[in-house]
Amino acid sequence: MVVVPPTGVPERSRATVYDVAERAGVSIATVSRVLRRPEAVSRATTQRVLDAVRELGYVPSGSARGLAARRSGAVGLVFPDFDDVEEIDPVCLSDEPVTVRPDPPGGAEPVTNLYMGEVMRGVEIEAWRHSLSVTVAVARGARKEAVLDDLAGRVDGLVVLGGTVPADVLARIGRSTPVVVVAGHRDGDDHDHVGTANGPGMRVLTEHLLHAHGLRDLAFAGGAADVSDDRDRFDGFRAALRAAGLPAPEAPLLRGDFTQARGRDLARRLVDAGDLPEALVCANDQTALGVLDVLLGAGVRVPQDLVLTGFDGIDAAGRSRPRLTTVHQPMVELGRVAVDALLQRLAGPGAPPTTRVLPVQVLLRESCGCGRA
Amino acid sequence: MVVVPPTGVPERSRATVYDVAERAGVSIATVSRVLRRPEAVSRATTQRVLDAVRELGYVPSGSARGLAARRSGAVGLVFPDFDDVEEIDPVCLSDEPVTVRPDPPGGAEPVTNLYMGEVMRGVEIEAWRHSLSVTVAVARGARKEAVLDDLAGRVDGLVVLGGTVPADVLARIGRSTPVVVVAGHRDGDDHDHVGTANGPGMRVLTEHLLHAHGLRDLAFAGGAADVSDDRDRFDGFRAALRAAGLPAPEAPLLRGDFTQARGRDLARRLVDAGDLPEALVCANDQTALGVLDVLLGAGVRVPQDLVLTGFDGIDAAGRSRPRLTTVHQPMVELGRVAVDALLQRLAGPGAPPTTRVLPVQVLLRESCGCGRA
DNA sequence: TCCGACGATGTAAGCGCATACATTCAATCT
DNA sequence: AGATTGAATGTATGCGCTTACATCGTCGGA
Structure with missing residues (x-):
């Protein structure tokens, strides 16, 4: 790998609502309103705030927003580990920018990845439609359970591929976070399920x-x-x-x-x-x-x-x-319907668990x- | 799609540090320490806290943690939009669980997706190695810029595929969040870059x-x-x-x-x-x-x-x-090196922007x- | 025996935002 | 004119956590 010698010098700040409010001569509540419920703010004030936002390069903190709003606006997607590794080495690259290999063996089988990729695309599409972001995690290695907890803590709900996570772990996580299982049998659990025929x-x-x-x-x-x-x-x-x-x-x-x-x-x-x-x-x-x-x-x-x-x-x-x-x-629909199921669950936490079976061709x-x- | 009638009835709570602290008979600081710096807490106390955690099904709030720690522990990954859509319809499925189609035309070209998929795998792997989570977003449709801002606000840094985001937008976001560009030329910007030979x-x-x-x-x-x-x-x-x-x-x-x-x-x-x-x-x-x-x-x-x-x-x-x-x-290494670059940037915000060129075969x-x- | 040091824990102050509630003020009504 | 209303904005609180600092023992050395 070639590392090209650097040139410029960047600086980085991080404006907050307070900065924007001060600059626009309003209170932080008004700044927040401009961004969340623009219809509640006068035209002139909105403009002043937006100007301040632009000038300061203000980007609201997702953490603060998530904390205050009591929802993160993210869905979690949990994949199984294809590589089945405990340890992954640091990146290791040739020093030569170009090497030549005669007739190397064919590649691996990317098919499982493809399956996952399609499901993920579906999840992403549906999340996008609802202005949610998607956080992915691979249940891999010894820290598997910690990774899952971490993910569960930062999303509003989880989409989990069947068989990726042991039932007891999933049940524990399901106590605090809605879980939708994709392509896995219901084994007496209380999660929502999405599968195909x-x-x-x-x-x-x-x-x-x-x-x-x-x-x-x-x-x-x-x-x-x-x-x-x-x-x-x-x-x-x-x-x-x-x-x-x-x-x-x-x-x-x-x-x-x-x-x-x-x-x-x-x-x-x-x-x-x-x-x-x-x-x-x-x-x-x-x-x-x-x-x-x-x-x-x-x-x-x-x-x-x-x-x-x-x-x-x-x-x-x-x-x-x-x-x-x-x-x-x-497969894409599998992901999309999973997100739909999650949203319905979030809308109606008390409803009994559902099972959806998608048609095949x-x-x-x-x-x-x-x-x- | 078949919706199977539901059965059980779940309930969902959400324990906090306060709940755990009370149950374990300690202060919330101790709970936090047990989870973040276990070596600073006595053996017995640790056990009591962990028991309480288990009994309550406690999962720490990512938002609260991110806010307090001033870093979210997530990297953002921005993809271009393959489908090039402004609108995506809601899921639409056949009512028949099974349909039969004679000799349909061959599938689309999933290849670009594959390229992205590999890069993403690399990002995920390297993020996993550093206990970071990965949040993805597709720069799609009219709300494209809003989606990007949202993502930038909830991660510690962004990995962006070259050409996905207009240079001026990327520059604006770069003011508040470190950006690594993958497979794109540097056009007088201050981002870190990763490419291949x-x-x-x-x-x-x-x-x-x-x-x-x-x-x-x-x-x-x-x-x-x-x-x-x-x-x-x-x-x-x-x-x-x-x-x-x-x-x-x-x-x-x-x-x-x-x-x-x-x-x-x-x-x-x-x-x-x-x-x-x-x-x-x-x-x-x-x-x-x-x-x-x-x-x-x-x-x-x-x-x-x-x-x-x-x-x-x-x-x-x-x-x-x-x-x-x-x-x-x-491609996998492209993603991994991008995350490495991001981590180095976070460790040394003042350093000049870098360019890494990966070897090809x-x-x-x-x-x-x-x-x- | 007393003091300092150190390990273990508690106290308290935010982190940056959303939002319920209070306030202000102009427009409308009686 | 005074009372009433509603839009626009401000005030103040708390979301759940991390962490600097304070406190409390306990133990070894003088």
Whole structure:
């Protein structure tokens, strides 16, 4: 890293209401009114105050405002830790401004990040609509709980991704701060919940395979067993089979962890065993894409030799060859509805906890035999 | 959307230091000490206080703490608006829990989001390391400036992506709050800056094409003209040509806007004209990927008929066929270094503004003829 | 035995703002 | 003219916390 030698010299002040009031020749109450309820102040006074604000570069203190108003005007967003680290080293950079690397290995899988990114965009959009700011925190490392408390203390409510925070910790925090859980089962808690129609979506997809394509020998490749989304999807899969009078397996044929790498492992096992089902229904797109990769490499044709489906509707699923039939989750809406739920909770603290289930879209594409192949 | 009828009834309180102090039989100063400087309190007292904290579900108010401590412990992160909207409608969802759509068009381009996402991850990581929280805001719509002021008022410093905020607005905010600009030129401002070696990276990449592959007829496909990254890259391109004794164009052969869609347009124009250069050097990966798409469709072989390169090192560039030769920007590090810069600024408010330039990596892959083709 | 030092805790003063309430004054009504 | 009203503004309090300073023991050394 190159550090360019500096040039100028900045100075920094921090004006307060008192400074502005003095300069404008009014009381601090009037300054506050000009900024919060302009309709309550005369035209001339407003102008004088605004001039003083501009001249002093006054920016109201969020802390003071939050304290006085008893609400911070911020929502907190809690993510799980993808990197799963306890320690992160300080930044370490090459001294060379440019290095050359021949053909390095492909990047990691940014997909989970993408999912989070979409949810976050939704949260941000809805927060923006209501003039709220968004503070994010990753529940990571040993100080995890402290980080969460800190966040809870500085926001009006929390949006937490399911499974990110242990139930007991969340319950404790919920005592003082409204919590909305996104994509997680209600386990006897009192939080508001927002989720998607995982089970029905998977059921409709499975029924499509059964009825539109006349398939009978379907297998399920699961994700992480302790994730409620996975359970719901598997249940939807089984429900479709049972409704068609077919035997429903007790457990997924294969069990992955939602990653593409594990999807590859599963596919290799499948190929090695030599006993392919007619269709492999995967618990999520990443798994399916990993499977697809290996299958194609092994000469298995999709969908001719094997029908393959995913779940989530991530971008990459629409760009694979063949394009992946999947179930699209409204991730941005998940975030937006979560904020809505939070606002309603803040408006009516006494109301009983709610659960919202967002609709999904089954996208029929090439990997099941639909779409333009 | 399905709203499941509610069940329980939550109640919410909000304990304060006073409550905890009373319950533990100590003064509020002691409560504060237990939480901030535990080493200054006796073992027994600490335990009593912590018990009271737990029993009451006490979470300190961030606003009050921020006010008293004169620092909020948060950094602000300002993004540009990708969607470029003035208004965003309320959430609108289908009433059907599951809908089926045959073969919908491919998704949008989440790539800019990805870039931002990586920078944000870096900011978050470094903030986490220093026990800071991160508050994000998108400079969007008419209330843009108000949103920014609000953010500036509630954080200790701002990380702003270059070009997101007009220079005069940023200067005004900089009067009261330290600002670090990421990936933007310094235009006589007093902010700290963090960028990457765009010019040198592009120059090395271009020199590789000239010397390792013996190419002579190179063209440049630019991005948005008003973006400093684009200028730097084009300058690096020209510097390499001049150093090799070749004529350097005054302007890019083609001018896009960093999107894949525009890349496609450019490629069509190129193909229609029928006059392909030996190599097309693109200002970023998205453009290159769009170009690649059309070229392959038109039967142009890469790299045999045309050498193609990108810039940024996004994930998709490593997954295309052929894989894209490009220059990788350390996006996560960009975010991390920005926070570092902010912390140093907070520690030494009087120091002159700094500029940090992070190193890049030239990734030689298939699209220039390197790598395993 | 007395004094100083030091560790542990309490006291009290804000931090910068919002807001309930009081005050002022001009316009309106009787 | 005096009373009444309402808009515009000021006064004063407190939000919940941190922290400088004061206080109180306790213990070791003279």
